[in-house]
Amino acid sequence: MSIKRFGIKNFLAGGFLAFAVILLVFSLSVSKLPGNTEREAVKVSRAVSKRLHILDEYIGSALTADRRVWAGHNDVPSDMVIYRYIDDTLQSWSNQFPVRNDNIASRIVFPRLSKPGESINSPLAEVTSEPSFVNYGQKWYLVKAETLGSRKVIAGLEIVDSMSEDSPNGVNQKLSLGRNYTIVPLSESSGSAVTFDGKPVFKIMSSPVSGQSAATHSTMIWLAIACFTIASLLHLAEKRSIKRLLMVLAGLLAVIVATYLWGENMKNSARLFSPTVYADGQLFNSLGAVLIASMLIVLCVSCSFVTRDDIFRRILKSRHVKGTLWTYTTCVSLAVRVLLYKMLGEEKEIGYRSSGKPYLADGSASISISHTKGYVAVLLGGPEKEVGIDVECYGERVRKVAHKFVREDESVSWYKGTETWSLLLHWSAKETMFKCMNTSDVDFRKHLHILPFTVEEQGVFSAVEYRTAEKRNFRIHYYLFPDFVLTLSL
Numbered sequence: 001m002s003i004k005r006f007g008i009k010n011f012l013a014g015g016f017l018a019f020a021v022i023l024l025v026f027s028l029s030v031s032k033l034p035g036n037t038e039r040e041a042v043k044v045s046r047a048v049s050k051r052l053h054i055l056d057e058y059i060g061s062a063l064t065a066d067r068r069v070w071a072g073h074n075d076v077p078s079d080m081v082i083y084r085y086i087d088d089t090l091q092s093w094s095n096q097f098p099v100r101n102d103n104i105a106s107r108i109v110f111p112r113l114s115k116p117g118e119s120i121n122s123p124l125a126e127v128t129s130e131p132s133f134v135n136y137g138q139k140w141y142l143v144k145a146e147t148l149g150s151r152k153v154i155a156g157l158e159i160v161d162s163m164s165e166d167s168p169n170g171v172n173q174k175l176s177l178g179r180n181y182t183i184v185p186l187s188e189s190s191g192s193a194v195t196f197d198g199k200p201v202f203k204i205m206s207s208p209v210s211g212q213s214a215a216t217h218s219t220m221i222w223l224a225i226a227c228f229t230i231a232s233l234l235h236l237a238e239k240r241s242i243k244r245l246l247m248v249l250a251g252l253l254a255v256i257v258a259t260y261l262w263g264e265n266m267k268n269s270a271r272l273f274s275p276t277v278y279a280d281g282q283l284f285n286s287l288g289a290v291l292i293a294s295m296l297i298v299l300c301v302s303c304s305f306v307t308r309d310d311i312f313r314r315i316l317k318s319r320h321v322k323g324t325l326w327t328y329t330t331c332v333s334l335a336v337r338v339l340l341y342k343m344l345g346e347e348k349e350i351g352y353r354s355s356g357k358p359y360l361a362d363g364s365a366s367i368s369i370s371h372t373k374g375y376v377a378v379l380l381g382g383p384e385k386e387v388g389i390d391v392e393c394y395g396e397r398v399r400k401v402a403h404k405f406v407r408e409d410e411s412v413s414w415y416k417g418t419e420t421w422s423l424l425l426h427w428s429a430k431e432t433m434f435k436c437m438n439t440s441d442v443d444f445r446k447h448l449h450i451l452p453f454t455v456e457e458q459g460v461f462s463a464v465e466y467r468t469a470e471k472r473n474f475r476i477h478y479y480l481f482p483d484f485v486l487t488l489s490l
Helices: 008-029 037-064 211-238 242-265 287-306 308-317 319-344 420-437
Strands: 080-086 089-094 109-111 119-121 132-136 139-148 151-161 181-184 192-196 199-206 350-352 358-360 366-372 375-381 388-393 448-450 458-465 473-480 484-489
Touching: 008 211, 037 080, 037 139, 037 151, 037 181, 037 192, 037 199, 132 199, 139 199, 211 242, 211 287, 242 287, 242 308, 287 308, 319 350, 319 366, 319 375, 358 366, 366 420, 375 388, 375 484, 388 420, 420 448, 420 458, 420 473, 420 484
Parallel strands: 366 388
Antiparallel strands: 080 089, 080 151, 109 119, 132 139, 139 151, 181 199, 192 199, 350 358, 366 375, 388 484, 448 458, 458 473, 473 484
16 A cells, blocks of 8 residues: 555554654663652751751740840741740841731631632641641741740741752752652652651652653653644544544544643653642642643534534534524525515515525515524515615624725724724625625625714714726615614615
């Protein structure tokens, strides 16, 4: 089978798919084997103990300092935070916690945007004398509090900074944790606990990849996803059918779900999937999850757009749509008959010429009919005189197509702060003129000319046609309603 017969797009799709598989397989080969977390936990426990003893010295100094003196120290390490309160009012500090509310006197409540019914308390108000591993925004701390009379010191040792550019895993470098390990809360089912004074405070976990390997692994995963996506779109473009659309969407959905699950496993080693950076509910628990969901929506819309012709063809063939169109046509026909009976006091038979132009079977009058969303208009004239009427719903879409029917020598005026009403009147008036002319091959921009007028709630303006030798002049009567315009020519 030749490439041409097989289809160049299918050939390219196969190439991208093969490349995606190669990238995926190779990405797995760069993953590191799990390390010795117990050994790392012992090492980090010693480092944490040393850092907390240093922190205790600064706490003691802040507690005993004169209350009129600023308790902050210029030599406090950057990974430590000291807050001194006097009578539950923050008096001085060294470095800062990334929190909005530092008040411990009362339980200030902040509403959550995602769940207005829920609330959280001021985070510093919950700190006790026992060191606890807590999350404040992008950072995790070991925090503790000490009290002496009316004085209270809340202090913290920074453990993890998820936005750090200095550490590949975000862990405080003074803890000497290997780059292929990460720190997680005690709630994690796996990992080895780091202890202080014999009590566990957090856990050490082995990262699936680390350093340059992690970057390489993630890059190849994303490239594999991109190649598979391109392969799917090329395969769909070769044959734009609903059957192939469903097949492609099933494959893309499987890849998107796999990507989401991969992100779940990477939440402790990749900022994109870290809930400390962004989280909103169980499903959208990271920025990566939001991007993956957005990717799925974009791909579904794109694939549907590619196969739009087949989709519309199937819809129009469906019994439901046919029934809907029949129902609408029937309603319009009934509305016209009701209006005729109201106008003439008797029923009249309406026929239609090959051009679609309506006429009364008995020839007693000329007739023009127009309908739009929810409205039907009927105009009657003398038997020998052509009349026209048109009704158009208000909408901004007319602005996008104005260049197709508005001449350069025509004047579009403003009404109620917009040109839309004037554009609608130009379009509706030319529809009315077309119905009166009873001729074909009319170019609305070339052959129909609306003379300048000022838009009001109702009025009359002049127009002329250049399609026939007669070059007939028209007087167009118009009426503006809240949601539609009406034009007619007698």
